[in-house]
Amino acid sequence: MYERKIPPNLNCGLDLVAEVLYGKWKIRLLWFISEGCKRPSELQRKIPDASRRVLNMQLNELEEHELVSKKVYPVVPPKVEYSLTGFGETLIPVIAVLGQWGDHNEEKLRRVILKRFEN
Amino acid sequence: MYERKIPPNLNCGLDLVAEVLYGKWKIRLLWFISEGCKRPSELQRKIPDASRRVLNMQLNELEEHELVSKKVYPVVPPKVEYSLTGFGETLIPVIAVLGQWGDHNEEKLRRVILKRFEN
């Protein structure tokens, strides 16, 4: 496993939030889990652009950060379910605010983001 | 300048927000600018852990995304001032919500984040 060489900045609340949400798919994982998609394969279907590997890694981190909890059923084929912890649930309204701002400004955002890709 | 090889995901509002806020120092830059720190050297003093180079790069991206605007005064020594655009201002309350959640949960966040560093 990769070990960080540079310690994180944990000065203010924003640093702390960044530390747990910084990861390409984390916010979406939390969001879909809050919507009831609990099993890894479901999440993968919802987020097909992410590799299975990365989703697992990010789910592990979310679990380590106590935003989600993981229940493993001892059956074959394996069955795993993720769910939000109480702590994780408090984050959902915050993510909702982010998403609302994004939805509300969709056109403008799309335009400014695509600027650089129209080479 | 670095050219992306993999296009961004722009499916939903959350993707769009991520695209403009994803960058180690961007949120803090927006925040400090909103608090009235406008000059690059001020921002650098506020964020001493970031190199001048990276702050410039991220400020350039924020400008490209029309969240901040840059005014260059034709004087010597040079004087530059950044300020939020109207668009950027609408993002401040969203950032405030993030920061509030982080502040509110500071202890817990600090604990779960530091887990892995107590090796």
Add this chain to the structure above:
DNA sequence: ACAATAGGGGATAAATTTCTCCCTATGCAA
């Protein structure tokens, strides 16, 4: 002449994150 100031950016290295490929295991269906 020379340092200090204030801002910018190229080149390259290092750190970090993400992707790809491969291997584990079991029961069920074709």
Add this chain to the structure above:
DNA sequence: TTGCATAGGGAGAAATTTATCCCCTATTGT
């Protein structure tokens, strides 16, 4: 028997982001 679904993770490559180092602008003060 072969293939699929389900979940997990190691190894190493590729992509991306940050960090370091160094140089340039022009004026004012020592």
